Amino acid sequence: MSLNKFMHQRNRYKNKKPSFLDLALKYPEFRAHTTQDESGKVFLDFKNAEALRALTTCLLKEDFGLSMELPSDRLVPTLPLRLNYIHWLEDIVGKEENKWGIDIGTGASCIYPVLAASMNKWHFLATEADDENFVYANKNVSANNLQDYINVLQVTSEDILVAPLQSFTQTNKFDFCMCNPPFFADHLEAQAITNTRSAQRPEAGSVSTASPQECIAQGGEVGFIRHMIEESTVLRDKIRVYTSMVGKKSSLQHLKEDLKHHKVAKYSTTEFCQGKTMRWGIAWTYDPTVHFPKSSFEARKEKPPLQYIIPRGAGGVDYKVHEIAAYLQSLLESIKFHCYQGKKAKSYTSITLTAVENTWCHQRRFRRQQKQQLMSLQTYAVKPINSEPSPQKAEVITAESSPKKAEVITAESSPKKAEVITAESSPKKAEVITAESSPQKAEIMSESIPLIVENRSAESNHSQVTQKRVLETADEHITSEPKRSRSDSVSDNATSACVNGSAKINTTNFSPSKKNDSNEPESQELNKSLTDSSPTEYILKCVLRLKLVDEQVQLELEWLGGESRELMHQVLTFIKNKLTVPVGKC
Numbered sequence: 001m002s003l004n005k006f007m008h009q010r011n012r013y014k015n016k017k018p019s020f021l022d023l024a025l026k027y028p029e030f031r032a033h034t035t036q037d038e039s040g041k042v043f044l045d046f047k048n049a050e051a052l053r054a055l056t057t058c059l060l061k062e063d064f065g066l067s068m069e070l071p072s073d074r075l076v077p078t079l080p081l082r083l084n085y086i087h088w089l090e091d092i093v094g095k096e097e098n099k100w101g102i103d104i105g106t107g108a109s110c111i112y113p114v115l116a117a118s119m120n121k122w123h124f125l126a127t128e129a130d131d132e133n134f135v136y137a138n139k140n141v142s143a144n145n146l147q148d149y150i151n152v153l154q155v156t157s158e159d160i161l162v163a164p165l166q167s168f169t170q171t172n173k174f175d176f177c178m179c180n181p182p183f184f185a186d187h188l189e190a191q192a193i194t195n196t197r198s199a200q201r202p203e204a205g206s207v208s209t210a211s212p213q214e215c216i217a218q219g220g221e222v223g224f225i226r227h228m229i230e231e232s233t234v235l236r237d238k239i240r241v242y243t244s245m246v247g248k249k250s251s252l253q254h255l256k257e258d259l260k261h262h263k264v265a266k267y268s269t270t271e272f273c274q275g276k277t278m279r280w281g282i283a284w285t286y287d288p289t290v291h292f293p294k295s296s297f298e299a300r301k302e303k304p305p306l307q308y309i310i311p312r313g314a315g316g317v318d319y320k321v322h323e324i325a326a327y328l329q330s331l332l333e334s335i336k337f338h339c340y341q342g343k344k345a346k347s348y349t350s351i352t353l354t355a356v357e358n359t360w361c362h363q364r365r366f367r368r369q370q371k372q373q374l375m376s377l378q379t380y381a382v383k384p385i386n387s388e389p390s391p392q393k394a395e396v397i398t399a400e401s402s403p404k405k406a407e408v409i410t411a412e413s414s415p416k417k418a419e420v421i422t423a424e425s426s427p428k429k430a431e432v433i434t435a436e437s438s439p440q441k442a443e444i445m446s447e448s449i450p451l452i453v454e455n456r457s458a459e460s461n462h463s464q465v466t467q468k469r470v471l472e473t474a475d476e477h478i479t480s481e482p483k484r485s486r487s488d489s490v491s492d493n494a495t496s497a498c499v500n501g502s503a504k505i506n507t508t509n510f511s512p513s514k515k516n517d518s519n520e521p522e523s524q525e526l527n528k529s530l531t532d533s534s535p536t537e538y539i540l541k542c543v544l545r546l547k548l549v550d551e552q553v554q555l556e557l558e559w560l561g562g563e564s565r566e567l568m569h570q571v572l573t574f575i576k577n578k579l580t581v582p583v584g585k586c
């Protein structure tokens with residue numbers, strides 16, 4: 001199962017996976033590790049460490065403008081995971097510039113400091129115990145002109161925080177520290193992790209690239225983080241927030257026990273979700289004013305989705321999942337929801353809803369205000385269409401709307417004749433006014449009667465929806481091709497293609513044109529996936545599902561994220577109000 005829907009909402013790879021085709025066309029070093037099948041799809045061999053190295057360095061160049069040199073015998077950082085960690089830190093300490101952080105064990109890439117300094121202008125003390133990694137980390141800082149932001153310090157493997165801070169004089173207060181610790185206690189544990197993978201779990205999608213000195217430490221990750229916790233009891237508020245990544249869920253319980261034992265002011269854990277891999281984050285502080293965000297992965301488990309049985313006759317549409325879905329989508333789009341079509345089957349559909357502002361509360365008051373505004377506009381800008389004054393038809397001319405004439409019929413101007421058509425009063429008759437059909441009308445109508453909905457046919461509505469495609473990863477690494485099935489995963493395909501030596505790409509017959517071949521269904525889907533322009537900053541994101549259960553259409557709203565679940569309850573109330581069936585119409 002792909003965990004990408006739980007990737008941090010600001011992670012740039014959450015909704016937009018990289019195009020392997022574009023990368024291969026642009027970067028020969030990446031192309032050298034790819035294969036292309038007859039349909040033009042590009043595959044990367046995730047079991048080849050060099051291929052992973054090329055993927056990371058090319059993405060750093062392409063997406064962040066960073067030049068990175070990675071030694072062939074050291075860990076290759078995977079970007080979605082590293083970004084998830086940085087975004088979690090931003091949620092805790094804020095995104096403002098000039099924060100000070102410590103990265104314990106920065107690696108050859110110096111990945112966290114380099115990314116965070118270039119994204120947020122954060123300053124870092126980066127420590128490293130391995131000679132080769134220390135040399136490369138410095139090289140990577142200089143290659144990206146980040147010396148003013150990052151200081152790399154060589155330490156011994158017994159040092160964690162206290163000793164490095166004693167020798168560092170640029171600041172004596174830090175906003176946070178972070179760490180991706182060596183995970184294993186010894187070679188046996190490293191092997192055991194690989195060997196105990198259950199038969200149900202798919203084989204690891206990508207090869208491990210870490211050298212023993214990078215992934216093994218006395219006591220494994222629990223031992224390493226325990227050491228951090230102990231040193232934090234000495235340093236206390238010198239570092240406002242202490243954090244670390246955790247590779248095994250089972251480690252969390254031991255660490256939480258330690259934190260309780262040391263009576264830290266607060267602690268929290270989170271999930272880093274990417275591809276098929278989950279990692280965890282643990283944070284603690286001695287400052288009670290620190291606020292830890294709630295993990296969206298956990299939040300989804302805490303509360304079941306909201307449910308509602310759609311009454312027959314609601315919305316004036318046929319009692320069918322897709323008819324009701326089209327009606328609801330129009331309704332929600334009319335109040336500025338961003339709707340994104342997800343999975344769709346015969347009696348099932350799901351739509352991801354994203355709202356950037358609250359448009360569903362106080363609709364009555366909002367309409368009244370809008371009507372008042374319209375009336376005051378009319379008192380100075382209304383002139384009769386005919387030479388004789390006619391209260392039924394009036395022409396509203398506004399500076400913004402258009403120099404052209406726009407016609408508005410209001411209930412007030414002609415209470416008897418003017419019919420204000422709303423979806424509620426007559427869903428079937430509701431006038432279809434779209435920006436395309438009548439830009440001027442649409443503009444005024446949308447301001448004056450915000451709840452008018454277009455009663456589009458399901459068919460026309462369906463043509464506008466796009467198929468959601470989630471970012472696929474082989475473990476933490478990013479793949480760009482759509483997944484087919486669990487047992488036929490992209491990475492496995494890519495790997496077998498490589499192992500069998502088929503379809504090796506060469507620079508001369510590499511085929512860029514196939515990407516836009518509109519006759520090719522999968523490439524169409526891939527292109528569509530890039531059209532998901534869901535807002536990344538939002539107050540509410542949830543999934544709306546409609547399914548047929550015992551001949552009844554059931555609606556579900558499942559929380560994905562946002563300011564509070566209360567907003568989702570309000571949206572359900574709004575939907576219910578719109579779906580109330582007038583007496584006698586069932």
Ligand SMILES: C[S@@+](CC[C@H](N)C(=O)[O-])C[C@H]1O[C@@H](n2cnc3c(N)ncnc32)[C@H](O)[C@@H]1O
Pocket residue numbers: 075076077104105106107108109111112127128129130133155156157158159160179180181182183210213214215217
């Ligand atoms: C799992 S790697 C993480 C590298 C990098 N931060 C990343 O996320 O890709 C752990 C790193 O910690 C380094 N290391 C081990 N013990 C250390 C210590 N006591 N102080 C600083 N670095 C240490 C290792 O050499 C290795 O580079």
